[in-house]
Amino acid sequence: MEAFVASLCLVMLGLYILRKPSLSFRTLLEIIQGRSKTSGGYFSLERATSSYDNYLSMSLKELADMRYSYGKLGRGHKRIGYELGYPAKLDKLGELDEANVKITRAIANFARGEFPQLRNAATSSAGGDVGRVRETLKHFVRDWSREGQEERDNIFGPILNVLNQVPPDERADMKVLIPGSGLGRLAWEVSKLGASVYHIEQAGLHQS
Numbered sequence: 001m002e003a004f005v006a007s008l009c010l011v012m013l014g015l016y017i018l019r020k021p022s023l024s025f026r027t028l029l030e031i032i033q034g035r036s037k038t039s040g041g042y043f044s045l046e047r048a049t050s051s052y053d054n055y056l057s058m059s060l061k062e063l064a065d066m067r068y069s070y071g072k073l074g075r076g077h078k079r080i081g082y083e084l085g086y087p088a089k090l091d092k093l094g095e096l097d098e099a100n101v102k103i104t105r106a107i108a109n110f111a112r113g114e115f116p117q118l119r120n121a122a123t124s125s126a127g128g129d130v131g132r133v134r135e136t137l138k139h140f141v142r143d144w145s146r147e148g149q150e151e152r153d154n155i156f157g158p159i160l161n162v163l164n165q166v167p168p169d170e171r172a173d174m175k176v177l178i179p180g181s182g183l184g185r186l187a188w189e190v191s192k193l194g195a196s197v198y199h200i201e202q203a204g205l206h207q208s
Helices: 002-019 025-033 045-053 055-071 075-083 086-114 130-144 146-163 168-173 185-192
Strands: 175-178 196-199
Touching: 045 055, 045 086, 045 130, 055 086, 055 130, 075 086, 086 130, 130 146, 130 185, 146 185, 175 185, 185 196
Parallel strands: 175 196
Antiparallel strands: none
């Protein structure tokens, strides 16, 4: 399993190199390992924890940028935005960010409890990837909330229906690969059928 994860990391690193071919080897090592023993790399527990810790500040900065951009519009375009309810949506976004931070900080605190090396790690006030955090929250809603039930029924239902056609006494030999597994709900449902499950989530190497 460790070899598989290492191989997947190399594939992801290769894709990163293709996107930014001018990066030096030293820079690539810093991306993975961090610039020092105390600063985590891009795909590190330190950066992931920092992302959850700084979710609110990063989100509010984005919100401020959106308000600023809206304020720079001409009177006619502002009126269109107002009629579409854009300012109200920005206000609602701020409220939701305040609600989400209760979860993200709880995740960061839980991580520090599980991984002692994080307790003394410096948390950058500007560090993190708010997009990854939002992706994880979306996965949580889709995979485990009541609100995500309809989407799960539509996406997971056909897969589970096919697997249910396999006789129960043959499922022990059934191996199912689930790429893009999010936070594992489909893998959990398949495992309940008695199959061996291998699930992969690219974001899981960093955030999930």
